[in-house]
Amino acid sequence: MDDCHGASTATAPPPAGVAARQHIVAIVGPPNSGKSTLFNRLTGLRQKVANFPGVTVEHRMGRVRLEHHREVYVVDLPGVYSLQPRTEDERVTHDVLTGQMESLPRPDAVMLILDSTNLSRHLALAAPVLSLGLPTLVILNMADDLDRRGGEINAAELSRQLSSPVALISASKNTGIDKVLDFLSGATLTQAPKAPLMQLPVIQDVPKCRDWAANLSRRTEYRAPAPPMWTRRLDAIFLHPVVGPLVFLAVVIGVFQTIFTGARPLMDAVQAAIETSGQWMEAALPESALRSLLVDGIWTGVGSVIVFLPQILLLFLFIGILEDSGYLARAALIADRTMAKIGLQGKSFIPLLSAYACAVPAIMATRTIENKRDRIATILIAPFMTCSARLPVYTLVIAAFIPEKPLLGIFFGTRAAALLGLYALGFLAAIFTAGILKSTVLKSARAPFMLEMPPYRWPTLRSLLLRLLDRSKVFLRRAGTVILAVAIVLWFLSSFPLKDGKAPEISQSFAGTIGHAVEPVLQPLGFNWKIGIGLITSFAAREVIVGTLGTIYAVEGTSESIGLQEALRHELTPGGAAALLIFFAFAMQCMSTIAVVRRETGGWRWPIVQFTYMTLFAYGFAFLAYRIVN
Amino acid sequence: MQLRGNKQVYRPHIAERNLTTLKRGESGTLDRIDLPEDDARRLMEMGFLPGHAVTSANAAPGGDPRVFRVDGSEVALRRETARHLILR
Numbered sequence: 072m073d074d075c076h077g078a079s080t081a082t083a084p085p086p087a088g089v090a091a092r093q094h095i096v097a098i099v100g101p102p103n104s105g106k107s108t109l110f111n112r113l114t115g116l117r118q119k120v121a122n123f124p125g126v127t128v129e130h131r132m133g134r135v136r137l138e139h140h141r142e143v144y145v146v147d148l149p150g151v152y153s154l155q156p157r158t159e160d161e162r163v164t165h166d167v168l169t170g171q172m173e174s175l176p177r178p179d180a181v182m183l184i185l186d187s188t189n190l191s192r193h194l195a196l197a198a199p200v201l202s203l204g205l206p207t208l209v210i211l212n213m214a215d216d217l218d219r220r221g222g223e224i225n226a227a228e229l230s231r232q233l234s235s236p237v238a239l240i241s242a243s244k245n246t247g248i249d250k251v252l253d254f255l256s257g258a259t260l261t262q263a264p265k266a267p268l269m270q271l272p273v274i275q276d277v278p279k280c281r282d283w284a285a286n287l288s289r290r291t292e293y294r295a296p297a298p299p300m301w302t303r304r305l306d307a308i309f310l311h312p313v314v315g316p317l318v319f320l321a322v323v324i325g326v327f328q329t330i331f332t333g334a335r336p337l338m339d340a341v342q343a344a345i346e347t348s349g350q351w352m353e354a355a356l357p358e359s360a361l362r363s364l365l366v367d368g369i370w371t372g373v374g375s376v377i378v379f380l381p382q383i384l385l386l387f388l389f390i391g392i393l394e395d396s397g398y399l400a401r402a403a404l405i406a407d408r409t410m411a412k413i414g415l416q417g418k419s420f421i422p423l424l425s426a427y428a429c430a431v432p433a434i435m436a437t438r439t440i441e442n443k444r445d446r447i448a449t450i451l452i453a454p455f456m457t458c459s460a461r462l463p464v465y466t467l468v469i470a471a472f473i474p475e476k477p478l479l480g481i482f483f484g485t486r487a488a489a490l491l492g493l494y495a496l497g498f499l500a501a502i503f504t505a506g507i508l509k510s511t512v513l514k515s516a517r518a519p520f521m522l523e524m525p526p527y528r529w530p531t532l533r534s535l536l537l538r539l540l541d542r543s544k545v546f547l548r549r550a551g552t553v554i555l556a557v558a559i560v561l562w563f564l565s566s567f568p569l570k571d572g573k574a575p576e577i578s579q580s581f582a583g584t585i586g587h588a589v590e591p592v593l594q595p596l597g598f599n600w601k602i603g604i605g606l607i608t609s610f611a612a613r614e615v616i617v618g619t620l621g622t623i624y625a626v627e628g629t630s631e632s633i634g635l636q637e638a639l640r641h642e643l644t645p646g647g648a649a650a651l652l653i654f655f656a657f658a659m660q661c662m663s664t665i666a667v668v669r670r671e672t673g674g675w676r677w678p679i680v681q682f683t684y685m686t687l688f689a690y691g692f693a694f695l696a697y698r699i700v701n
Numbered sequence: 702m703q704l705r706g707n708k709q710v711y712r713p714h715i716a717e718r719n720l721t722t723l724k725r726g727e728s729g730t731l732d733r734i735d736l737p738e739d740d741a742r743r744l745m746e747m748g749f750l751p752g753h754a755v756t757s758a759n760a761a762p763g764g765d766p767r768v769f770r771v772d773g774s775e776v777a778l779r780r781e782t783a784r785h786l787i788l789r
Contacts, residue, residue, distance in 0.1 A: 310759035
């Protein structure tokens with residue numbers, strides 16, 4: 072085994088931080104078997120998320136501390152029902168376990184985690200896993216549920232039949248974990264396993280594997296637990312033909328309201344902290360290009376993205392609660408019929424709803440969609456949803472060009488109607504695009520829609536917090552790399568070339584030059600070079616255009632600024648204003664979104680396709696709007 | 702076990718009962734899956750194996766998709782899929 076390990080590390084270098092002699096153990100199991108809970112339990116904060124090159128599937132790698140300062144690396148693989156490499160998840164799991172994954176040496180051992188309350192079916196996965204010939208610990212999770220609902224298993228007999236150690240645990244209640252740690256620190260980790268007493272079936276044959284598992288559960292005196300009564304009772308409410316949709320609506324409105332209004336004070340606080348610390352830095356440092364780079368470029372640029380962090384975290388808190396409790400599957404079921412009409416499926420609903428706050432967490436949330444085509448389609452249409460960064464732009468232009476007149480009493484006026492219309496436009500563009508995608512690029516025989524309904528469970532604080540931490544790290548790493556780079560480039564463009572050793576007027580800067588250069592392209596939309604500069608800087612985040620226009624016109628750069636509204640009325644015809652609104656509704660003016668699409672789709676192909684499509688779409692409709700209104 | 706590749710040609714017999722003919726709370730025994738092999742395998746891995754009992758449970762508003770209890774799990778299927786799962 073040692074030789075084998077040495078050989079595999081020679082061909083494939085271990086991931087950063089994995090010393091050559093340290094052991095890697097893979098966690099394998101079906102979805103909803105508690106893999107992530109066990110992984111979190113074992114590794115705590117000593118974990119990180121990584122992507123395999125060229126695939127959208129991510130895996131988590133973590134260190135487990137053992138006695139005598141020893142450590143073992145644990146890798147959490149995507150949940151699978153078999154090791155037949157058909158879907159991307161299955162291929163990744165298969166390739167890692169057989170040592171075919173380039174970026175990772177073949178694991179030294181496997182922890183196979185199964186749901187003990189549904190063992191006669193889940194044991195079928197033991198056949199292909201044991202046939203790999205790696206030392207394997209069979210973990211029967213949710214032992215507390217099994218016990219409470221009157222189920223039973225002879226774990227010693229199972230261990231004898233499989234010639235492998237078996238641990239009966241509850242990852243969420245933290246019982247039986249010592250057996251897992253024993254396996255990780257014991258000698259069995261590196262000893263070639265004995266062949267199972269019970270001969271393995273032909274692993275390609277699903278019914279044979281299932282029969283084998285049934286036979287095995289008989290021999291080990293497995294008694295399946297009583298059905299989960301609480302889940303049945305809750306489903307009688309949550310999937311009730313009348314009450315169910317009402318609960319669903321209440322949940323959706325609650326989530327939406329909280330991420331919109333609940334996140335506001337937090338976002339304002341972050342904004343204030345960034346501005347105050349920026350001013351403090353400005354006062355503390357001598358005037359120089361470096362100060363300008365630090366304060367105006369990096370701090371303000373990255374800050375304009377970090378402002379969205381509270382909203383993103385709140386959203387992930389909700390998604391975490393929905394997913395861990397089991398309600399997300401019910402919500403997907405209720406939403407499926409509606410989503411199917413636009414060629415998507417129920418699981419696309421929550422990500423698309425999230426996109427109304429911000430496309431970045433929405434795109435990260437598409438990970439709950441197992442079907443790759445549906446996932447890509449959801450990612451591609453998510454940025455059409457009206458995110459909160461568009462609001463300041465909409466507010467400014469609407470306030471400048473649309474006089475407030477009541478339409479339906481005092482509650483609904485022309486301005487509110489215009490805003491609502493923009494929301495509707497984004498939604499229609501998304502539906503239209505989903506239709507195109509489903510009949511062209513992503514067209515193929517669709518896999519049947521299957522959605523497993525897990526039993527309801529209390530989400531644990533620990534796993535919610537770890538998830539939030541994980542999502543913030545991913546988001547901030549984006550802010551720290553791609554977004555930082557773009558912020559520096561944007562700062563450079565607006566601060567150079569120097570005039571008499573000082574930063575130039577924005578019209579004289581490189582950004583101004585580019586604005587002038589692109590003016591002919593923007594002319595058909597009714598935009599001049601100043602709007603052009605705004606379009607360039609709005610790549611940092613859409614609402615940055617408001618501040619930029621404020622700088623150009625030397626007035627206060629906020630949506631409520633009367634001076635800026637005046638300036639815009641001089642600058643744009645009503646047609647140009649309509650074109651600007653339409654452009655912002657449809658264009659992918661957001662470096663964070665581009666960065667996250669690249670990460671989630673595992674390459675530049677989809678973000679480039681998406682950016683090109685959305686820009687052309689925005690340009691075309693902005694042109695139409697300009698012509699029609701003028 | 703019968704697997705047919707072309708679902709366009711396939712028309713269910715009037716006499717043939719499939720999962721969609723089960724009323725809520727009713728059970729039946731699965732006979733075969735009339736879907737391409739890959740799809741049939743996926744369904745089998747989720748528990749829809751010939752010879753196993755399937756019970757129809759809750760559904761989304763409008764009755765589609767519907768949850769089926771099979772082999773200790775609850776799995777929701779759309780009507781378009783469920784009608785290809787033929788009962789004995």
